[in-house]
Amino acid sequence: MDAGRHPNITLLTYSEVAHVSGYVGSYKVAIRKKPRYVNEELCVGCLQCIEGCIYKEAKFSDEFQMGLGKRKPVYLPFPQATPQVVVIDPDRCIQLKTGKCKKTCSDACDRKAIDFEQKEETVEVEVGAIIVSTGFETFDAARLPYYGYGKYPNVYTGLEVERLTSASGPTGGEVVLRDGTHPKSVAIVHCVGSRDENTNRWCSRVCCMYSLKLAHMVKDHTGAQVYNFYIDMRTPGKSYEEFYDKLLGEGVQFIRGRVAEVTDWAVRPEEEGKLVIRVEDTLAGAVRRIPVDMVILSTGLEPQADAAQVATMFGISRSADGFFAEAHPKLRPVETNTEGVFLAGCAQGPRDVPDTVAHAGAAASMTIALLNRGEVTISPTVANVDEKLCSACKTCLSVCPYQAITFSADKNVASVNDALCKGCGTCVATCPAAAITGRHFSDEQIVAQIEGLLREPKTAEGARP
Amino acid sequence: MSFEPKIIAFLCNWCTYTAADAAGVARMEQPANVDVIRVMCTGRVEPMFVLKAFAEGADGVIVSGCHPPGDCHYTNGNFKTFRRMPLLENLLSQFGIDKGRFHWGWISGAEAPQWAELTRNFTDQVRGLGPLNWKDQIASKED
Numbered sequence: 219m220d221a222g223r224h225p226n227i228t229l230l231t232y233s234e235v236a237h238v239s240g241y242v243g244s245y246k247v248a249i250r251k252k253p254r255y256v257n258e259e260l261c262v263g264c265l266q267c268i269e270g271c272i273y274k275e276a277k278f279s280d281e282f283q284m285g286l287g288k289r290k291p292v293y294l295p296f297p298q299a300t301p302q303v304v305v306i307d308p309d310r311c312i313q314l315k316t317g318k319c320k321k322t323c324s325d326a327c328d329r330k331a332i333d334f335e336q337k338e339e340t341v342e343v344e345v346g347a348i349i350v351s352t353g354f355e356t357f358d359a360a361r362l363p364y365y366g367y368g369k370y371p372n373v374y375t376g377l378e379v380e381r382l383t384s385a386s387g388p389t390g391g392e393v394v395l396r397d398g399t400h401p402k403s404v405a406i407v408h409c410v411g412s413r414d415e416n417t418n419r420w421c422s423r424v425c426c427m428y429s430l431k432l433a434h435m436v437k438d439h440t441g442a443q444v445y446n447f448y449i450d451m452r453t454p455g456k457s458y459e460e461f462y463d464k465l466l467g468e469g470v471q472f473i474r475g476r477v478a479e480v481t482d483w484a485v486r487p488e489e490e491g492k493l494v495i496r497v498e499d500t501l502a503g504a505v506r507r508i509p510v511d512m513v514i515l516s517t518g519l520e521p522q523a524d525a526a527q528v529a530t531m532f533g534i535s536r537s538a539d540g541f542f543a544e545a546h547p548k549l550r551p552v553e554t555n556t557e558g559v560f561l562a563g564c565a566q567g568p569r570d571v572p573d574t575v576a577h578a579g580a581a582a583s584m585t586i587a588l589l590n591r592g593e594v595t596i597s598p599t600v601a602n603v604d605e606k607l608c609s610a611c612k613t614c615l616s617v618c619p620y621q622a623i624t625f626s627a628d629k630n631v632a633s634v635n636d637a638l639c640k641g642c643g644t645c646v647a648t649c650p651a652a653a654i655t656g657r658h659f660s661d662e663q664i665v666a667q668i669e670g671l672l673r674e675p676k677t678a679e680g681a682r683p
Numbered sequence: 684m685s686f687e688p689k690i691i692a693f694l695c696n697w698c699t700y701t702a703a704d705a706a707g708v709a710r711m712e713q714p715a716n717v718d719v720i721r722v723m724c725t726g727r728v729e730p731m732f733v734l735k736a737f738a739e740g741a742d743g744v745i746v747s748g749c750h751p752p753g754d755c756h757y758t759n760g761n762f763k764t765f766r767r768m769p770l771l772e773n774l775l776s777q778f779g780i781d782k783g784r785f786h787w788g789w790i791s792g793a794e795a796p797q798w799a800e801l802t803r804n805f806t807d808q809v810r811g812l813g814p815l816n817w818k819d820q821i822a823s824k825e826d
Contacts, residue, residue, distance in 0.1 A: 526752070535756055538791060543756075555756055599723065617726075619758035642757035643727030647767075659722055665735055671718045672689060672739040 222300040229300065236340060238531050239621065241637040242558030242594050243346045253336040255306035255314065256292075260331035263302030267292050270326025272319055278310050280388070284378045287388030292323050292332075297386055306332070347558040347585045350532055350542060351578065352525070354564035357411025357418065357517040365410060365515055366480040370493055371396040373480060373513040376428055383435040393439045400440045401511035405495045406433055407477045408448040412518030420539050422518030423568040426452045429516045430462055433470045436514075445471040445508060447497055455570065473508075475500045480513050519568040532559050533620055541567045552581040555640065556620070557594060560584055599641035599658045605631045607653035614645035614654060688742035688809040690717045692802075693732060695725045697756035698749035701792035711799035714806040717745070724748065726760030730771040737780060740818040743809035745801070746787040754791055761789065783808050784815065 221227050237248040276288035282296040291310035313319035324332045359367035366373045381387040406429045412422040433444045453462045479496045492509035499506050521540035533556040537543045545553040552560050562581040563574045608631040614623050622638035646656040694700040725748030733744050748761045755761040768787040
């Protein structure tokens with residue numbers, strides 16, 4: 219919200235980066251602004267249009283409420299949306315779909331901010347540095363059919379129950395089952411899509427704490443018996459362990475074991491009409507069946523589905539888990555291997571809110587430090603084209619991952635931009651005319667190493683160890 | 684004295700070289716037969732380097748970099764390796780060099796044990812194949 223009001227910050231929300239070119243200190247970024255069908259300059263967020271909408275009842279699934287609530291075709295994405303401007307869903311709005319609507323929303327708007335003619339536009343900005351903070355996706359619980367998400371209505375994800383516990387949520391803070399009744403017993407299944415050889419191997423780091431929070435909220439709201447099924451409780455962080463201690467004192471049950479299955483197959487009379495958790499209690503050393511009314515799956519964090527495209531666009535690499543790779547895991551946690559591109563938040567790996575704020579602050583500081591220096595230091599390990607040898611075949615242009623090589627039509631030779639070149643040497647290996655030299659890794663240097671390593675020892679003393 | 688092969692390994696700076704470094708730091712058991720040449724990216728490895736190593740007397744050659752698809756420090760250098768190495772493998776067999784003398788693959792910076800294992804297994808494999816003596820063969824043909 220503060221960022222939205224800051225005179226030096228321009229927020230482009232509902233927009234997507236289409237293209238990036240240039241190099242540190244001089245990036246050109248093309249940004250696609252999607253049409254909201256509302257003039258941002260005129261809209262003040264009074265929400266009169268939502269009341270005026272031809273649909274008297276909200277009838278479309280609300281993404282922010284995880285599908286548990288309804289919205290109209292014209293809506294505010296979420297209560298604290300910045301900027302406080304409404305948006306019209308072109309797939310739902312009668313006017314945008316058919317052109318035949320009374321446009322009562324327009325009539326309701328005193329400032330005439332609604333503009334059905336708005337088109338997608340592309341803006342170009344020149345920037346010195348870029349911070350990529352594209353966040354994460356939550357694991358799709360339906361990928362694990364044995365937990366019954368999507369099959370049993372009372373199996374929820376953590377985020378859905380988060381909306382239920384929220385005072386501004388679809389139920390006004392009432393934790394209720396799909397039939398409107400309050401649950402008497404609730405199971406929270408940890409590590410869904412985390413620490414699992416079959417899905418994601420990493421610990422998503424935030425789930426233990428949000429599971430504890432949900433356990434506390436659900437118990438507080440409904441007085442239900444709450445069971446946590448965990449592999450290990452991971453509560454590092456300031457006052458986190460204390461919160462876990464507090465819950466132990468509140469009578470929340472903790473059962474150590476990965477849940478095998480959630481089923482509605484009742485074996486005993488008390489299981490009739492309930493969801494049954496089948497789990498090995500590894501501390502008691504027994505397989506247990508626990509009947510509950512509601513199951514909450516603590517889904518883990520994953521890289522965004524389009525992380526590969528984003529990585530290619532900004533010239534950043536990804537670690538084996540698919541999150542964006544930092545330049546050094548310990549010493550350079552916000553920089554990437556592309557000069558002038560920084561990372562913040564869960565795009566780099568799962569982290570909680572305080573860590574994200576710290577990471578974002580670090581990225582902002584690194585950016586300001588870079589821009590204030592006014593000049594950049596680059597590695598001397600870059601490629602260099604010998605213009606006399608270049609045969610203008612342009613093969614190097616196609617292999618360069620950084621678009622660091624340009625072709626000069628006047629001189630009919632390729633040339634390398636030292637600021638963009640990262641010294642990988644792909645073009646050196648590719649050049650059919652051997653016109654490109656990789657500084658510090660030239661053919662001569664590498665061949666000399668091969669010869670040196672394979673030289674026959676002349677004397678017994680000279681023998682290699 | 685039993686035959687000890689000479690093996691040259693071209694490792695990318697960011698993944699396998701890091702793994703080899705870590706394997707050394709962790710004091711993992713590795714044979715002394717493997718000598719490492721560091722390149723910034725396996726995309727830098729020209730097929731000529733591999734041929735040159737065999738021609739200079741190497742009995743085996745390793746090329747190892749970052750796991751495709753996403754691990755490459757340079758976005759897609761490993762893909763170029765992926766394209767070049769199978770062609771080189773064919774070329775080597777046309778030259779009469781056993782496929783078992785050439786290994787190309789991927790070991791990430793976090794996979795130090797895999798690197799140590801590769802050096803042990805590959806050295807055993809090349810030891811089993813015996814000396815290559817390509818250098819002498821070339822020399823005799825030149826005469």
